[in-house]
Amino acid sequence: MAMSVIWTVMVGAAVLCGLATGNGPAVAKGALDGAAAGVELCLSMMGVMCLWTGVMEVMRRCGIADALSRLLRPVLGRLYPGYAGRQRVMDAVSANLSANLLGLGNAATPLGLEAARLMAEDSGPGGTASDGLCMLVVCNTASLQLIPTTVAGIRAAAGSANPFDILPAVWLASVISVAVGVTAAKLFARIWR
Amino acid sequence: MDLFFTMLVPCLMLAVAVTALIRRVDVWGGITDGARAGLKVSLNIMPPLVGLLTAVYMLRASGALELLGEALSPALTAIGIPPETVSLLLVRPVSGSAALGVGAELIRTYGPDSLIGRTAAVMLGSTETTFYTVAVYFGAAKIARTRYAIPAALCADAAGFLAAAWAVRLIFGGT
Numbered sequence: 124m125a126m127s128v129i130w131t132v133m134v135g136a137a138v139l140c141g142l143a144t145g146n147g148p149a150v151a152k153g154a155l156d157g158a159a160a161g162v163e164l165c166l167s168m169m170g171v172m173c174l175w176t177g178v179m180e181v182m183r184r185c186g187i188a189d190a191l192s193r194l195l196r197p198v199l200g201r202l203y204p205g206y207a208g209r210q211r212v213m214d215a216v217s218a219n220l221s222a223n224l225l226g227l228g229n230a231a232t233p234l235g236l237e238a239a240r241l242m243a244e245d246s247g248p249g250g251t252a253s254d255g256l257c258m259l260v261v262c263n264t265a266s267l268q269l270i271p272t273t274v275a276g277i278r279a280a281a282g283s284a285n286p287f288d289i290l291p292a293v294w295l296a297s298v299i300s301v302a303v304g305v306t307a308a309k310l311f312a313r314i315w316r
Numbered sequence: 317m318d319l320f321f322t323m324l325v326p327c328l329m330l331a332v333a334v335t336a337l338i339r340r341v342d343v344w345g346g347i348t349d350g351a352r353a354g355l356k357v358s359l360n361i362m363p364p365l366v367g368l369l370t371a372v373y374m375l376r377a378s379g380a381l382e383l384l385g386e387a388l389s390p391a392l393t394a395i396g397i398p399p400e401t402v403s404l405l406l407v408r409p410v411s412g413s414a415a416l417g418v419g420a421e422l423i424r425t426y427g428p429d430s431l432i433g434r435t436a437a438v439m440l441g442s443t444e445t446t447f448y449t450v451a452v453y454f455g456a457a458k459i460a461r462t463r464y465a466i467p468a469a470l471c472a473d474a475a476g477f478l479a480a481a482w483a484v485r486l487i488f489g490g491t
Contacts, residue, residue: 129410130371137374140383149377157373161366164420169358173351178329180350181343185336236456243457251461252454257468260453264446264469265476270325271441277420278437283428287325289437292483296442299479304472311464 168276171286175272179227191221202262202305203255212241216259226268235263254312261308265301269294361413368417372403376421397481400432404439409473412445434488438480443473 141150182188195217206212215238222231242256252260271293278286336343375381381403389399397405404422407414422436446469454462 129407129414130367133371133375136380137371137378139378140380141374141378144379146378150374153373153375153377154370157370158366160373160421160424161369161417162362164369164417164424165358165362165365169355172358173354176354176357177347177350178332180353181332181336181341181346184346185332185339185341187332187335232452236453239453239457243459250459252457252459252463252465256453256457256459257463257465260450260462260465261468261472263453264444264449265472266442266444268441270328271437273416274419274437274441277416277423277440278428278433281420281424281428281433286428289434289441289484290324292434292438292480292487293441295483295487296438296476296479299483300442300472300476303475304468307468307471308464311468315464 164277164280167280168273171276171279172272175226175270175275179225182225183227188218188221188225188227191224192217195220202258205253205255206242209241212238212255215241219259220262220267223263223267224269226270226272231263235259254308257312258305258308261304262301265304266297267301268297361416364413365417365420368411368414369421372417372421375403395478396485397477398432398435400426401436401439401481404436405477408439408443408477409446409470410448412448415440415445431484431488434484435481438484439477442480443476446470446473 137150137153141147196213199213199217199220200207203213203216206216215234219231219234219238222234238259239256242253242259243250245253270287270290274289274293275286278289333343336346385399385402388402392399392402401422404415404418407418419436419440423433426432426436428434428437446466450462450466450469454460454465
Protein backbone atom coordinates (compact mmCIF):
# COMPACT_ATOMS: atom_id res chain seq x y z
CA MET A 124 0.00 0.00 0.00
CA ALA A 125 2.79 2.39 0.93
CA MET A 126 4.37 1.84 -2.48
CA SER A 127 1.09 2.58 -4.28
CA VAL A 128 0.93 5.98 -2.60
CA ILE A 129 4.62 6.71 -3.21
CA TRP A 130 4.40 5.75 -6.89
CA THR A 131 1.31 7.87 -7.41
CA VAL A 132 2.95 10.83 -5.66
CA MET A 133 6.08 10.45 -7.80
CA VAL A 134 4.10 10.37 -11.06
CA GLY A 135 1.81 13.16 -9.88
CA ALA A 136 4.73 15.40 -8.88
CA ALA A 137 6.42 14.71 -12.22
CA VAL A 138 3.31 15.62 -14.25
CA LEU A 139 2.48 18.75 -12.25
CA CYS A 140 6.07 19.97 -12.05
CA GLY A 141 6.59 19.17 -15.73
CA LEU A 142 3.58 21.25 -16.72
CA ALA A 143 4.59 24.11 -14.41
CA THR A 144 8.18 24.29 -15.68
CA GLY A 145 7.34 23.63 -19.32
CA ASN A 146 9.06 20.24 -19.24
CA GLY A 147 5.83 18.38 -20.15
CA PRO A 148 7.12 16.72 -23.36
CA ALA A 149 10.29 15.62 -21.58
CA VAL A 150 8.17 13.98 -18.85
CA ALA A 151 6.21 12.07 -21.50
CA LYS A 152 9.43 10.87 -23.12
CA GLY A 153 10.86 10.05 -19.67
CA ALA A 154 8.05 7.59 -19.01
CA LEU A 155 8.92 5.57 -22.13
CA ASP A 156 12.69 5.77 -21.58
CA GLY A 157 12.32 4.77 -17.94
CA ALA A 158 10.34 1.63 -18.72
CA ALA A 159 12.95 0.54 -21.26
CA ALA A 160 15.76 1.37 -18.83
CA GLY A 161 14.19 -0.91 -16.19
CA VAL A 162 14.43 -3.93 -18.48
CA GLU A 163 17.93 -3.00 -19.69
CA LEU A 164 19.25 -2.54 -16.17
CA CYS A 165 17.82 -5.85 -15.02
CA LEU A 166 19.29 -7.77 -17.97
CA SER A 167 22.71 -6.15 -17.62
CA MET A 168 23.06 -6.97 -13.92
CA MET A 169 21.79 -10.55 -14.25
CA GLY A 170 25.22 -12.04 -14.92
CA VAL A 171 26.95 -10.74 -11.80
CA MET A 172 23.97 -11.61 -9.60
CA CYS A 173 23.72 -15.18 -10.90
CA LEU A 174 27.47 -15.72 -10.47
CA TRP A 175 27.29 -14.65 -6.82
CA THR A 176 24.16 -16.53 -5.88
CA GLY A 177 26.01 -19.54 -7.33
CA VAL A 178 29.14 -18.96 -5.22
CA MET A 179 27.00 -18.34 -2.11
CA GLU A 180 25.12 -21.60 -2.71
CA VAL A 181 28.44 -23.50 -2.78
CA MET A 182 29.44 -21.74 0.48
CA ARG A 183 26.21 -22.87 2.09
CA ARG A 184 26.53 -26.47 0.85
CA CYS A 185 30.10 -26.96 2.03
CA GLY A 186 29.36 -25.72 5.55
CA ILE A 187 31.09 -22.31 5.45
CA ALA A 188 27.82 -20.70 6.60
CA ASP A 189 27.59 -23.12 9.56
CA ALA A 190 31.22 -22.51 10.54
CA LEU A 191 30.65 -18.74 10.45
CA SER A 192 27.57 -19.18 12.61
CA ARG A 193 29.61 -21.03 15.29
CA LEU A 194 32.28 -18.33 15.14
CA LEU A 195 29.70 -15.61 15.80
CA ARG A 196 28.16 -17.28 18.85
CA PRO A 197 30.35 -15.58 21.54
CA VAL A 198 29.75 -12.06 20.14
CA LEU A 199 26.02 -12.62 19.99
CA GLY A 200 25.87 -13.66 23.65
CA ARG A 201 26.77 -10.07 24.49
CA LEU A 202 24.20 -8.54 22.15
CA TYR A 203 21.37 -10.71 23.46
CA PRO A 204 22.10 -11.19 27.17
CA GLY A 205 18.48 -12.16 27.87
CA TYR A 206 18.65 -15.19 25.58
CA ALA A 207 22.17 -16.47 26.27
CA GLY A 208 20.84 -19.67 27.87
CA ARG A 209 18.24 -20.43 25.23
CA GLN A 210 19.90 -22.67 22.68
CA ARG A 211 17.19 -22.58 19.99
CA VAL A 212 16.97 -18.78 20.01
CA MET A 213 20.74 -18.34 19.80
CA ASP A 214 20.97 -20.98 17.03
CA ALA A 215 18.44 -19.08 14.93
CA VAL A 216 20.02 -15.67 15.70
CA SER A 217 23.55 -16.74 14.76
CA ALA A 218 22.39 -18.57 11.62
CA ASN A 219 20.44 -15.41 10.67
CA LEU A 220 23.53 -13.23 11.12
CA SER A 221 25.84 -15.53 9.16
CA ALA A 222 23.32 -15.72 6.30
CA ASN A 223 23.13 -11.91 6.34
CA LEU A 224 26.92 -11.60 6.22
CA LEU A 225 27.10 -13.95 3.23
CA GLY A 226 24.30 -12.07 1.49
CA LEU A 227 21.93 -15.07 1.52
CA GLY A 228 18.85 -12.87 1.89
CA ASN A 229 16.45 -15.70 1.10
CA ALA A 230 17.96 -17.84 3.85
CA ALA A 231 18.43 -15.01 6.37
CA THR A 232 14.80 -13.86 6.55
CA PRO A 233 13.18 -17.20 7.55
CA LEU A 234 15.93 -17.77 10.14
CA GLY A 235 15.46 -14.28 11.57
CA LEU A 236 11.70 -14.70 11.67
CA GLU A 237 12.11 -18.02 13.49
CA ALA A 238 14.25 -16.24 16.10
CA ALA A 239 11.68 -13.42 16.35
CA ARG A 240 8.85 -15.93 16.84
CA LEU A 241 10.74 -17.76 19.59
CA MET A 242 11.58 -14.48 21.36
CA ALA A 243 7.96 -13.32 21.16
CA GLU A 244 6.64 -16.48 22.82
CA ASP A 245 7.45 -14.82 26.15
CA SER A 246 5.36 -11.73 25.47
CA GLY A 247 2.29 -13.44 24.02
CA PRO A 248 0.20 -12.30 21.03
CA GLY A 249 -0.25 -8.54 20.63
CA GLY A 250 2.42 -8.12 23.27
CA THR A 251 5.35 -5.81 23.81
CA ALA A 252 8.69 -6.32 22.10
CA SER A 253 11.50 -7.53 24.37
CA ASP A 254 14.94 -5.91 24.27
CA GLY A 255 16.25 -8.95 22.41
CA LEU A 256 13.58 -8.71 19.73
CA CYS A 257 14.23 -4.98 19.23
CA MET A 258 17.95 -5.72 18.87
CA LEU A 259 17.22 -8.48 16.34
CA VAL A 260 15.07 -6.12 14.26
CA VAL A 261 17.65 -3.30 14.43
CA CYS A 262 20.41 -5.70 13.34
CA ASN A 263 18.29 -6.89 10.43
CA THR A 264 17.43 -3.35 9.30
CA ALA A 265 21.16 -2.63 9.05
CA SER A 266 22.95 -4.12 6.09
CA LEU A 267 25.61 -6.60 7.13
CA GLN A 268 26.34 -8.07 3.72
CA LEU A 269 30.08 -8.63 3.18
CA ILE A 270 29.84 -8.61 -0.63
CA PRO A 271 27.09 -6.28 -1.90
CA THR A 272 26.47 -8.22 -5.11
CA THR A 273 23.42 -6.33 -6.40
CA VAL A 274 25.16 -2.96 -6.14
CA ALA A 275 28.28 -4.40 -7.76
CA GLY A 276 26.02 -5.65 -10.56
CA ILE A 277 24.60 -2.18 -11.11
CA ARG A 278 28.09 -0.66 -11.17
CA ALA A 279 29.31 -3.33 -13.60
CA ALA A 280 26.31 -2.66 -15.83
CA ALA A 281 27.15 1.07 -15.82
CA GLY A 282 30.69 0.31 -17.00
CA SER A 283 32.66 0.69 -13.78
CA ALA A 284 36.40 0.06 -14.08
CA ASN A 285 36.28 -2.06 -10.93
CA PRO A 286 32.75 -2.75 -9.60
CA PHE A 287 34.07 -4.09 -6.28
CA ASP A 288 36.38 -1.18 -5.44
CA ILE A 289 33.68 0.17 -3.10
CA LEU A 290 34.06 -2.81 -0.72
CA PRO A 291 36.18 -1.05 1.95
CA ALA A 292 33.84 1.98 1.90
CA VAL A 293 30.78 -0.28 2.19
CA TRP A 294 32.32 -2.18 5.12
CA LEU A 295 33.29 1.03 6.91
CA ALA A 296 29.83 2.55 6.42
CA SER A 297 28.10 -0.70 7.45
CA VAL A 298 30.16 -1.04 10.61
CA ILE A 299 29.42 2.57 11.62
CA SER A 300 25.72 2.15 10.82
CA VAL A 301 25.44 -1.10 12.81
CA ALA A 302 27.44 0.31 15.72
CA VAL A 303 25.17 3.36 15.92
CA GLY A 304 22.06 1.15 15.67
CA VAL A 305 23.23 -1.22 18.41
CA THR A 306 24.32 1.64 20.67
CA ALA A 307 21.00 3.42 20.13
CA ALA A 308 19.10 0.21 20.92
CA LYS A 309 21.12 -0.41 24.10
CA LEU A 310 20.63 3.22 25.23
CA PHE A 311 16.91 3.31 24.41
CA ALA A 312 16.42 -0.02 26.20
CA ARG A 313 17.24 1.70 29.50
CA ILE A 314 14.84 4.59 29.13
CA TRP A 315 12.06 3.21 26.88
CA ARG A 316 10.09 0.65 28.89
CA MET B 317 46.06 -2.14 -1.42
CA ASP B 318 44.23 -1.53 -4.67
CA LEU B 319 45.32 -4.90 -6.05
CA PHE B 320 44.22 -6.57 -2.81
CA PHE B 321 40.63 -5.46 -3.20
CA THR B 322 40.65 -6.17 -6.93
CA MET B 323 41.84 -9.73 -6.34
CA LEU B 324 39.72 -10.31 -3.23
CA VAL B 325 36.67 -11.41 -5.18
CA PRO B 326 38.35 -13.87 -7.59
CA CYS B 327 40.44 -15.27 -4.71
CA LEU B 328 37.30 -15.72 -2.62
CA MET B 329 35.72 -17.67 -5.48
CA LEU B 330 38.79 -19.89 -5.71
CA ALA B 331 38.91 -20.45 -1.93
CA VAL B 332 35.24 -21.42 -1.83
CA ALA B 333 35.63 -23.83 -4.75
CA VAL B 334 38.73 -25.49 -3.25
CA THR B 335 37.11 -25.81 0.20
CA ALA B 336 34.02 -27.35 -1.39
CA LEU B 337 36.09 -29.83 -3.45
CA ILE B 338 38.07 -30.93 -0.38
CA ARG B 339 34.79 -31.51 1.46
CA ARG B 340 33.48 -33.46 -1.56
CA VAL B 341 30.68 -30.97 -2.23
CA ASP B 342 29.35 -30.70 -5.80
CA VAL B 343 30.85 -27.31 -6.78
CA TRP B 344 29.40 -27.21 -10.28
CA GLY B 345 25.92 -28.20 -9.08
CA GLY B 346 26.02 -25.45 -6.46
CA ILE B 347 27.14 -22.82 -8.95
CA THR B 348 24.41 -23.71 -11.44
CA ASP B 349 21.62 -24.19 -8.88
CA GLY B 350 22.56 -20.92 -7.19
CA ALA B 351 22.68 -19.10 -10.51
CA ARG B 352 19.22 -20.46 -11.31
CA ALA B 353 17.97 -18.99 -8.00
CA GLY B 354 19.72 -15.70 -8.87
CA LEU B 355 17.95 -15.68 -12.23
CA LYS B 356 14.63 -15.93 -10.41
CA VAL B 357 15.61 -13.02 -8.14
CA SER B 358 16.58 -10.92 -11.18
CA LEU B 359 13.27 -11.69 -12.88
CA ASN B 360 11.40 -10.85 -9.66
CA ILE B 361 12.99 -7.40 -9.42
CA MET B 362 12.36 -6.59 -13.09
CA PRO B 363 8.66 -5.59 -12.75
CA PRO B 364 9.28 -3.20 -9.81
CA LEU B 365 12.35 -1.79 -11.60
CA VAL B 366 10.30 -1.05 -14.72
CA GLY B 367 7.60 0.67 -12.67
CA LEU B 368 10.06 2.67 -10.60
CA LEU B 369 12.46 3.72 -13.30
CA THR B 370 9.45 5.00 -15.25
CA ALA B 371 8.46 7.21 -12.31
CA VAL B 372 12.08 8.24 -11.60
CA TYR B 373 12.74 9.18 -15.24
CA MET B 374 9.53 11.22 -15.28
CA LEU B 375 10.54 12.99 -12.06
CA ARG B 376 14.01 13.74 -13.37
CA ALA B 377 12.65 15.07 -16.67
CA SER B 378 10.15 17.29 -14.85
CA GLY B 379 12.84 19.06 -12.85
CA ALA B 380 11.14 18.19 -9.54
CA LEU B 381 14.18 16.35 -8.17
CA GLU B 382 16.44 19.31 -8.89
CA LEU B 383 14.00 21.59 -7.03
CA LEU B 384 13.92 19.25 -4.03
CA GLY B 385 17.69 18.85 -4.16
CA GLU B 386 18.15 22.62 -4.26
CA ALA B 387 15.82 23.10 -1.31
CA LEU B 388 17.69 20.57 0.82
CA SER B 389 21.17 21.08 -0.59
CA PRO B 390 22.47 23.60 1.99
CA ALA B 391 21.60 21.25 4.85
CA LEU B 392 22.96 18.15 3.08
CA THR B 393 26.15 19.86 1.92
CA ALA B 394 26.75 21.10 5.45
CA ILE B 395 26.89 17.53 6.77
CA GLY B 396 28.88 16.24 3.80
CA ILE B 397 26.21 14.39 1.79
CA PRO B 398 26.07 15.14 -1.98
CA PRO B 399 22.65 16.82 -2.53
CA GLU B 400 22.13 14.82 -5.74
CA THR B 401 21.49 11.74 -3.59
CA VAL B 402 18.47 13.30 -1.85
CA SER B 403 15.92 11.10 -3.65
CA LEU B 404 17.86 7.99 -2.60
CA LEU B 405 17.83 9.10 1.06
CA LEU B 406 14.06 9.52 0.92
CA VAL B 407 13.10 6.16 -0.61
CA ARG B 408 15.80 3.92 0.93
CA PRO B 409 14.01 3.11 4.23
CA VAL B 410 10.64 2.58 2.50
CA SER B 411 11.26 0.42 -0.53
CA GLY B 412 14.25 -1.70 -1.51
CA SER B 413 13.32 -1.94 -5.18
CA ALA B 414 12.62 1.80 -5.38
CA ALA B 415 16.01 2.55 -3.82
CA LEU B 416 17.64 0.16 -6.27
CA GLY B 417 15.99 2.00 -9.16
CA VAL B 418 16.88 5.48 -7.86
CA GLY B 419 20.44 4.41 -6.99
CA ALA B 420 20.98 2.73 -10.35
CA GLU B 421 19.78 5.86 -12.09
CA LEU B 422 22.24 8.02 -10.09
CA ILE B 423 25.08 5.61 -10.88
CA ARG B 424 24.25 5.64 -14.60
CA THR B 425 23.78 9.41 -14.79
CA TYR B 426 26.89 10.50 -12.91
CA GLY B 427 29.03 7.45 -13.77
CA PRO B 428 29.84 4.46 -11.54
CA ASP B 429 33.31 5.77 -10.71
CA SER B 430 32.26 9.33 -9.87
CA LEU B 431 31.94 10.64 -6.32
CA ILE B 432 28.13 10.70 -6.54
CA GLY B 433 27.96 7.29 -8.23
CA ARG B 434 30.19 5.73 -5.58
CA THR B 435 28.33 7.43 -2.73
CA ALA B 436 25.00 6.13 -4.06
CA ALA B 437 26.45 2.62 -4.38
CA VAL B 438 27.87 2.64 -0.84
CA MET B 439 24.58 4.00 0.55
CA LEU B 440 22.72 1.16 -1.16
CA GLY B 441 25.24 -1.40 0.08
CA SER B 442 25.37 -0.28 3.69
CA THR B 443 21.68 0.27 4.53
CA GLU B 444 18.51 -1.82 4.40
CA THR B 445 14.81 -1.34 3.74
CA THR B 446 14.05 -0.46 7.36
CA PHE B 447 10.26 -0.15 7.35
CA TYR B 448 9.78 -3.33 5.33
CA THR B 449 12.00 -5.32 7.71
CA VAL B 450 10.28 -3.90 10.80
CA ALA B 451 6.85 -4.77 9.37
CA VAL B 452 7.86 -8.32 8.44
CA TYR B 453 9.57 -9.12 11.75
CA PHE B 454 6.96 -7.69 14.11
CA GLY B 455 4.21 -9.10 11.90
CA ALA B 456 5.68 -12.60 12.11
CA ALA B 457 6.21 -12.27 15.87
CA LYS B 458 2.69 -10.84 16.36
CA ILE B 459 4.06 -7.94 18.41
CA ALA B 460 1.97 -4.76 18.65
CA ARG B 461 4.18 -2.53 20.79
CA THR B 462 7.50 -2.17 18.99
CA ARG B 463 9.00 0.22 21.57
CA TYR B 464 12.27 1.77 20.38
CA ALA B 465 12.92 -0.56 17.41
CA ILE B 466 11.99 1.97 14.69
CA PRO B 467 13.83 5.01 16.14
CA ALA B 468 16.95 2.91 16.76
CA ALA B 469 16.78 1.47 13.22
CA LEU B 470 16.41 4.98 11.75
CA CYS B 471 19.46 6.13 13.75
CA ALA B 472 21.37 3.30 12.06
CA ASP B 473 20.10 4.43 8.63
CA ALA B 474 21.07 8.06 9.18
CA ALA B 475 24.50 6.99 10.41
CA GLY B 476 24.81 4.72 7.35
CA PHE B 477 24.08 7.56 4.90
CA LEU B 478 26.52 9.92 6.59
CA ALA B 479 29.18 7.26 6.90
CA ALA B 480 28.73 6.30 3.23
CA ALA B 481 29.37 9.89 2.10
CA TRP B 482 32.35 10.27 4.43
CA ALA B 483 33.85 6.85 3.64
CA VAL B 484 33.77 7.46 -0.13
CA ARG B 485 35.46 10.82 0.35
CA LEU B 486 38.02 9.36 2.72
CA ILE B 487 38.94 6.40 0.50
CA PHE B 488 38.60 7.83 -3.01
CA GLY B 489 39.23 11.53 -2.29
CA GLY B 490 37.40 14.12 -4.37
CA THR B 491 35.28 17.06 -3.41
